[in-house]
């Protein structure tokens with residue numbers, strides 16, 4: 192029996208599973224929340240990296256307590272998935288200089304404009320790196336530190352991403368793999384190498400602060416002895432390369448070969464499909480990321496999904512079951528109530544100064560149930576904007592595997608199927624990114640042990656399974672209704688843009 196631990200450090204919590212690779216059974220599970228820093232100016236979204244490390248230790252401790260002593264010694268590897276793009280600035284001794292600016296921080300729109308100009312305009316940026324500079328990505332956050340906090344910038348010696356920081360916490364090594372690194376916007380994603388042009392636009396010395404790029408089957412290192420002792424593990428547990436949460440979600444939903452499309456309904460909304468070659472969107476809306484299994488992962492990301500539904504749920508003091516019943520009691524289209532869900536600004540389309548808009552309020556739809564439906568529908572229509580763009584780039588979905596917190600809800604899955612116009616199905620293991628971490632750790636361990644022909648796609652084919660009881664087919668009448676709503680949401684978004692800018696300036 193060999194056990195592999197998968198960890199997903201998301202925006203709101205850290206989740207872990209311990210997988211018995213022989214039987215495919217999950218033998219332990221644990222979770223620990225971590226909060227955003229409150230009281231920051233609008234658009235600034237930050238967390239303390241030390242909180243992620245504390246949550247990770249708590250989760251590892253919790254799982255260790257659920258395993259027998261024998262099972263603990265059979266843990267062979269740990270694979271970490273983490274929210275993408277966050278900038279963890281470390282000094283020469285590896286201490287965190289300031290909190291991490293996150294993927295959902297929109298305070299760096301000005302830095303994006305400046306970097307784009309330095310590289311010769313939007314087209315030149317796409318030619319040189321494959322990705323535009325967007326506020327969510329890491330590069331403008333580093334430039335922001337240089338421009339706004341020069342004293343902190345002078346102390347900078349190591350740039351890490353959230354999951355790299357957790358790898359560093361576990362192993363003591365500065366390490367980066369292609370998948371998560373592709374979300375920095377400092378890489379030429381076509382060549383899977385750092386982009387000298389993007390780096391020089393910020394600071395020519397920055398290259399010294401970036402770890403060399405490693406392939407995703409390599410190990411970040413071995414678990415530090417004091418942690419191995421603390422969790423009761425043996426002294427040779429490897430920590431695999433890990434990756435961004437979407438890259439690891441791809442592995443954990445079996446999206447490791449062409450033809451599979453995954454949608455994640457977490458704090459953010461993402462839709463992605465693994466590709467054997469880079470897929471660069473000439474409009475820069477679909478992100479040309481690398482995967483964390485040696486390929487590429489064209490991906491759409493919207494910033495407003497379960498945060499939106501959670502706000503509505505909190506406002507009306509409902510638990511998830513009550514909210515689901517409320518939504519089930521209303522008609523598709525929420526009797527004319529439509530939400531443009533840009534509560535935190537938006538990445539796709541790129542509207543960093545955006546805000547939420549409830550459109551079509553009247554006496555008949557002024558109710559908690561209609562607000563709840565409008566929240567689920569608005570977030571899903573927002574994601575469908577990108578699904579259509581993916582289709583235009585040749586990635587056509589015949590069915591969509593859904594994962595993340597929102598995918599647990601049957602009534603929301605029906606909205607997903609109706610909006611996307613294809614069947615959706617959830618996974619047997621709903622912590623897809625954590626499962627991806629466990630599988631990548633098993634792959635990395637096998638290669639390290641000399642079983643070099645081991646394929647991640649074979650491991651995934653054996654372990655990953657859809658939950659057929661959740662398969663949901665689109666309803667033709669509802670799908671037609673949502674096509675009209677989609678047009679209306681697109682028009683509403685376009686019409687509001689000048690007003691968002693006026694509001695930001697005012």
Ligand SMILES: Nc1ncnc2c1ncn2[C@@H]1O[C@H](COP(=O)(O)OP(=O)(O)O)[C@@H](O)[C@H]1O
Nearest residue numbers: 201202203204457458497511595596597599600
């Ligand atoms: N049954 C459910 N219906 C809708 N949302 C849910 C449900 N269960 C959990 N969530 C929400 O999903 C989010 C967590 O999803 P997850 O994919 O773990 O997010 P992240 O990785 O961004 O932290 C939370 O906002 C949580 O409240």
Ligand SMILES: O=C(CO)[C@@H](O)[C@H](O)COP(=O)(O)O
Nearest residue numbers: 202274275294457458459492
């Ligand atoms: O920025 C992106 C993808 O580009 C986000 O998907 C983050 O990776 C955060 O993920 P969740 O916390 O929502 O899982």
